[in-house]
Amino acid sequence: MQRKKIAVIGIGSFGKLFVRYLFEDGHEVIAIDKDPIVIDSIKDFVTVAVTLDATDEHALRSQGIGDVDYAVIALADDFETSIICADSLKKSGVSLIYARYQTDLQKKVLELLGIHDLFNPEERAAKSMAETFSFAGMRSSFLLSDEYSVVEVTVPKRYINKTIADADLRHKYNINVITIKRPTTNKDSKRTSDSKIEKILGIPHGNTVLREDDIVVLFGSQTDLTKFLET
Known part of the structure; x- marks a missing residue:
């Protein structure tokens, strides 16, 4: 297996499991969330755990986001942040972006932004x-x-x-x-x-x-x- 550098943005119940599985499989995992308590709970199960606002393009760039192989937007309840984050990732040069959606409308909006690797874990x-x-x-x-x-x-x-x-x-x-x-x-x-x-x-x-x-x-x-x- 080839080791990948993967950023996961939004560490909710799905994100916590996802980053742990990726890390256990040997990947370099960057976990990003705005809640310091969440980041503290996951820091021992990822390569890097960072507290920052995913809508802040400069903060994302400071973590070398443009160098990741994949970026996964796993946010569940804040679609506005997902949109801004997706735009920031594209501007930062991330070519492979996976984004979570909850409704058909959200899916269409993300596709209009040029994000086509979409997933809905609940569905x-x-x-x-x-x-x-x-x-x-x-x-x-x-x-x-x-x-x-x-x-x-x-x-x-x-x-x-x-x-x-x-x-x-x-x-x-x-x-x-x-x-x-x-x-x-x-x-x-x-x-x-x-x-x-x-x-x-x-x-x-x-x-x-x-x-x-x-x-x-x-x-x-x-x-x-x-x-x-x-x-």
């Missing part, structure tokens, strides 16, 4: 949860974009004891099997509650046999995955 989470409830056997889903997803599904009965080659999901549904999670028993566990674990089988081969209770991790477009799940 994605709600959609993933709705899909989990909507399809039998669905364990979880993760939206990679508006078009593509990764989903975890308990192997359908029609494929139990068949090989991946026999199931032929790639040609029938245009979806790929990424891996398989297979429930197994940890014989070394001292507690019964910890004895059941899911073993990741790695990249499966065509001759891998699908067993009852296997969890199949699939990648494909929303349309193709829906066709598979509805069959």
